[in-house]
Amino acid sequence: MQNYGNRTLTLVRGEGNYVWDDAGRRYLDALSGVAVCGLGHCHPAVTEAIEQQANTLLHTSNLYNLPPQEKLAEKLVALSGMDNVFFSNSGAEANEAAIKLARRLGNERGFAVPKIVVTEGAFHGRTLATLTATGNPKVQIGFAPLTEGFLRVPYNDVAAIEKLAAEHNDIVAILVEPVQGEGGIRIPDADYLPRLRALCDQQDWFLMLDEIQTANGRTGKMFAYQHFGDLLPDVVTTAKGLGNGVPIGACLARGKAAELFTAGSHGSTFGGNPLACSAGLAVMETLESHWLLERAEKLGSDLLAQLKSELEGCAQVKDVRGLGLLVGIELDRPCAELVDQARAEGLLINVTAGNVVRLLPPLTLTDDECRQIATTVARLVRNFAPQDA
């Protein structure tokens, strides 16, 4: 189908922080398959886990206990402070599980159409419920009717939600990204999540965090909410970096939210499959044993510092921002051409929200590669003439 447009690059191999095209050209990958291959390509620990599991047992369904699933669930629960896990095959499905938990709470409370508060600029996926939760008309146009039960407010605006709380008595949850990824690497005020937590406590709502892009070490913590001390969500979703390229998603829940799915109320044929869970376990263990969270934090601050200094005074640059290895450069106009310009220099980057250069390199980057990304991107951005030049 035509949904991915006209693709002009054919990648055939990857190793570490590099990928190669069908003509044998090498590219430094500053995108990691959109925040998926955080350990770089074909990481030996993940490859070994996949090989071993493929030789042992690929699939049995969720009618039986699955040791790899249980081990990964225990690991995620220990790392997150949550109580239990539902496994899916993708990010959108993990968010569907979160939305269904909120609906169950609302149904239990007798609300005809329980409401979930979502934000402008959010990205939550492409299924019907998650594209409704997404705050970007481009994702929604042509797919009416959308799903009922979502209320939208500006991102980083607690007062707007307090206002909703006064107007509606059937709200059950807030669903929000700790940093908006697709929306343009938008980082909220430091007190945003803590204030949302307090509001959810006060109103008896679930705080549901979409960490599909921000978890798995991307921001320098296993989960981005861990930048805020002992703050815990009621529900948190992860996917992208969890399998380093093997499709897997997870919806983690705590307290009341952890009890709402009863036998038969939700499921997935492939979710929690032994292959995906073995890969996920290898990813989590590698992130921990190689100190990659600390490394992501250091690399991220180096990358941000170099970009800021090289782009200082650049008229077309509106902002340079980031958290760990989730870095964005906001320009004063659309800049999709930069993707091709970087590619011509052997560097893969991305532009999101039209005018934000997005860098999501592997956490396994060397210092040299980190400097190389900053140097190349800063030069390309500097040469991208300002709007009114």
Ligand SMILES: *Cc1c(COP(=O)(O)O)cnc(C)c1O
């Ligand atoms: C990518 C992403 C999703 C959707 O994940 P899929 O695996 O593509 O379904 C949802 N939320 C956020 C924040 C994402 O970055």
